[in-house]
Amino acid sequence: MENVEFVKRRANVFKFLSTLYRDEISEDLMAKLADKGFVDKLNEFAKECKFSDMARGISRMAKYLGRYKGDKYKDLSYEYADIFLNAGANPALPYESVHATGEPVVMQKSVFDVRAAFRKAGVHKSDDYKDLDDYIAVELEFVRYLLEKGDTDAAADFMNNHLMNWIPEFHAALFNGATLDFYKGLSAFTLSFLFHESNGANPDYQDAIERLSEAIDQLNLGDDYYTLAEGVKEEEPEKKINSHCYMCGGLCGITDTVKDGILMRTGGLKGDPKSGGLICPKGASRRDYVYSAHRLKEPLIREGERFRKASWDEALDLVADKLMSIKEHGKEGSVVGYMDGNDWNRWLHKALWDWYGTHNISHRAMCDNSIRMSNEHNLNDKRPWLNTEESDYMIFFGQNAFATSYGRRQVGNLRKALKRGAKMVVVDPRKSDTAAAATEWIKIKPGTDGAMAMAMCYVIVKNELYDKDFVENWTYGFEDFKKRLLGEEDGVARTPEWAEKICGVPADTIERIAKEFATAKNKGVGSWTGTAHFPNAMHTTAAVQALNGLCGTFDAPGGPSLPFKRKLKGGWGEGQTKPASNAPPKLHKMRMWAGWCPSWFPEDVAKGRIKAMVQYFGSPILSWG
Template sequence: MDFREINLARARMYHFLSAMFRDEVPEALLEKMSSGVFFDQLLVLQDSCSIQDFCSGLGRITGYLKSKSAAAAYKELRHDYAELFLNAGKNPAFPYESCYQNRDPLVMQDAVTSVRKAYREAGVRKSEGYADLDDHIAVELEFMRYLAEKAADDNDQNSQFDFLRNHLMGWSVDFCAVLTGATSSDFYRGLAELTMSFLFNERMYSFAALAQQEAAPAYLHVLEQMSKAIAGLGLEKGYTLIAEGAAPVAANRSVKTHCYICLGLCGQEVTLKDGIITSCKGLSGDPKGGGRLCVKGANAHANTYSAYRLKSPLIKENGRFRKASWQEALDLTASRLKAMDPETVA
């Protein structure tokens, strides 16, 4: 493969991984993954791949897809996704850089400000149509896809490798390790191994590319074969998580409000940087708190940004939760209320 082909193959790999993490894997996509070009190509690659972790990940994914129908896989993976990424289970794997860079289960931390800066410098932003956060693993992977496709045309290597080094490689290994330990699904274990192995080899490739040296033949072989496999899935050509046009930086500001943690309702002044709460302090002149806050009040933004908060309505089926739309959840609630005997409801 020449330089352009390598970058396009890398972009396809980033595209695939982003699609696996951004939401529940659609049944139609699982159907394509379970048969045809993609599945056959993975089996071929398993026999010829010499990168151990990558081979292991492929084996887990193909084994899982082979063991059940696409419909059964979709139903099971919906529950897995909710438990792992929507906080419906006991051991979630938070898919946000903030949670790993700060070593606290908090979102919307410095990592978000940093990735937003990188997006702005590249002339893009997180798409308004994607409701999750800027430092979600899927958004960062799609951004790397964008940079790799851009590099294929204009030979700009530095920006993509800077982002890889400063962001993805700094936390994705921990995320994949947590994901591996949190899931009992071979699909997501395989995906974690695949992601970790790919990004590690990307790091090695970045050193080779910047030094204008040949990349490792084993890695180029994996890229070429995976590119052929992913092409068979017919993934969307456009971007779904990022959009062209840099988002403006929101002005720093302070908001006067009051604390909601207890009935004291002490006056509170909240400082925001680029739309993110960075601190809470007592409101000067407030007759209730006297301009002071307790420890809980001063850290109230930790409640707002707790990574453990639910992100979506959830419906329990056979003892496990799955993601639901607000309309579905409200309709289900209404139907069950209507089915009750008014005489038996307190």
């Protein structure tokens, strides 16, 4: 039977640690920690403690606290954001799930195990505390709870089965990621304290804990539990929820399996016309995306080169005040750009930004928008998907159609076409799944697909293999295009030899593929994100689609479809009025996205046409039009 007072003191140390990890340390608590009386006690502890690792950790914290002044608070705040809120390059990811699995994902098996331990003890994570069940502060507070209740066996079990399994790795990340002695010291002390907890019977350890607990009492941390609440929360049974995948614009129907509020897996929705009951690898990995430990957890405000945590109220007020202070907002001469990805609330955002008078564009984090821009401009359609069901000859530029298909049903159709004996040429620097299954895989230098497509157009035009009737009646600009191909415009003929020097594909291969394509019966050529993430993507797409234009494949069997665009019903309900639009004049002569082309963003900024940008659910760094 352990000494009751000693157990309470151990609980006190767990309370201290849980408090320091619970959230950003407040200025009030920092003032208490930096109080001379407390710092002296820490130094005294470090001097007397027989366990050098514990002493080193506390001594390092004391060193920082002894020099701390209120004006240093910001540094600590920035450090907290870097390490705990993922603002920095080396976050410590303070969740058991991450370190137990070795993957940067939360909500893994550890959470179920931690919840089972909570239920056994008659507690649950408080709904008022927003972080996760296996967050470091919650696990530390749970041990405090068990010790305060006198359940030392359960506390030891939890430490052995949980904290000790992952704190050493977390400590390595925190200690190496921290720059301030405060967090380095806290990290070192946390690890050594948990390690020495198994030495309960050692009188030197009991002395050390008594001394530290006395120092902690001086802080008046209070007796409340912040992360836990009394009462058992029963596990919710597994259920299926039907939804749509939003990892790309394909919007495949999906069925999520959810257990105790945690997404377990995602599969295709049976009978869904878009997915055909299947999903692609990207859609299937949705769980890792949703539960990525690198996601931002709180609003962050940038100050100079660093970020600090902000409340939602503060962050929203700041953005609203700054936007309203831009005098030019409104119909004439807007200088604000709004860029978003697709999400369910898009109609609402769009109304806000229309009212404000921004240049709106839509942009997913990784997507094909440069292709869309080109196609909407030239074809008045977003994505001319090939009708592979009927195709005899298909060419894919930068398109791994087996893996990412914008609706999984297309994969089935493609497989059937190949079984039927259709030829599939894949132009890709990488041996993707689709390239591996291709009749012919053409290894091209990254970002040079446009040169190959132009040279194929040259061969088709030069040899008069194009569909004259289609070109005359359904396309525009042929004579100008021909001049460019033949070099009559700038003296550079886009011959296969010219292209070979750029793209590395032998000239005779380019010529052969061009002739095969032009003379095949049912055919089509397409491109996807492999070509979209280059600055020349708009023009590459135009060159690829010119092959379809020259050969008259649009809406022909096996060719790309240009489906009728339906206007979907808006999100406004009965009695709700959409605010008036103050959409500004177009910035560029583009058909899509209010005429704002992200490729010209740097130039727009340099010329003062864009002074502010609001970015939502997308990243111009990762994907640019």
